[in-house]
Amino acid sequence: DGGITQSPKYLFRKEGQNVTLSCEQNLNHDAMYWYRQDPGQGLRLIYYSQIVNDFQKGDIAEGYSVSREKKESFPLTVTSAQKNPTAFYLCASTPTGGFYEQYFGPGTRLTVT
Amino acid sequence: SQQGEEDPQTLSIQEGENATMNCSYKTSINNLQWYRQNSGRGLVHLILIRSNEREKHSGRLRVTLDTSKKSSSLLITASRAADTASYFCATDMGSSNTGKLIFGQGTTLQVKP
Numbered sequence: 001d002g003g004i005t006q007s008p009k010y011l012f013r014k015e016g017q018n019v020t021l022s023c024e025q026n027l028n029h030d031a032m033y034w035y036r037q038d039p040g041q042g043l044r045l046i047y048y049s050q051i052v053n054d055f056q057k058g059d060i061a062e063g064y065s066v067s068r069e070k071k072e073s074f075p076l077t078v079t080s081a082q083k084n085p086t087a088f089y090l091c092a093s094t095p096t097g098g099f100y101e102q103y104f105g106p107g108t109r110l111t112v113t
Numbered sequence: 114s115q116q117g118e119e120d121p122q123t124l125s126i127q128e129g130e131n132a133t134m135n136c137s138y139k140t141s142i143n144n145l146q147w148y149r150q151n152s153g154r155g156l157v158h159l160i161l162i163r164s165n166e167r168e169k170h171s172g173r174l175r176v177t178l179d180t181s182k183k184s185s186s187l188l189i190t191a192s193r194a195a196d197t198a199s200y201f202c203a204t205d206m207g208s209s210n211t212g213k214l215i216f217g218q219g220t221t222l223q224v225k226p
Contacts, residue, residue: 004155006155031212033212040218042201042216042218043201043203045214048212048213050211056211090155099143099144099212100161101158101161102146102156102158102212102214104148104155106154106155107153107154107155109153
């Protein structure tokens with residue numbers, strides 16, 4: 001099946017620890033995106049990548065880092081510098097940047113205590 | 114930054130009734146998209162309407178776009194209990210070709226059987 005996978009579905013970490021969220025797609029899409037969603041809110045863009053080995057900050061990049069070493073993978077690291085990391089994280093992809101629908105993964109719910 | 118503002122925030126109707134959700138945005142766009150999210154899940158794309166289109170249909174869904182008023186509406190006809198979900202509008206950045214979307218805060222729809 002083609003699609004986007006995110007793992008794990010639920011993640012628990014202690015404050016002060018870095019944590020990496022996985023996002024993999026087999027749709028052969030060039031562009032990938034990471035969003036954060038807080039309860040009752042819309043999605044806010046953290047980082048995006050339009051091509052391998054290149055990525056750009058979104059609206060709320062502080063405290064996060066990404067890499068794009070392979071076309072199919074776009075992992076997100078939530079660092080200890082992120083002040084309020086508990087949230088629902090969603091990964092998405094499109095065939096190329098611009099004017100296309102985004103395909104979303106199932107999300108990872110991160111809880112930091 | 115939130116470009117899309119949705120109205121109402123919550124909507125509760127009986128099965129069989131129509132549901133209308135509205136979205137307003139601030140700057141020029143190339144397209145506007147509607148997505149659906151079931152609780153705790155990823156988003157699913159419903160409809161993309163381009164700035165030169167005024168109306169689009171998909172099954173029981175009808176989307177209108179009024180660029181002069183910077184607004185869009187999503188109509189779900191003959192609603193079913195399975196339509197219970199949150200619905201988000203998302204706009205692209207207009208002049209940018211990055212594929213970045215700005216999401217509204219969403220309308221939570223409850224369809225009572």
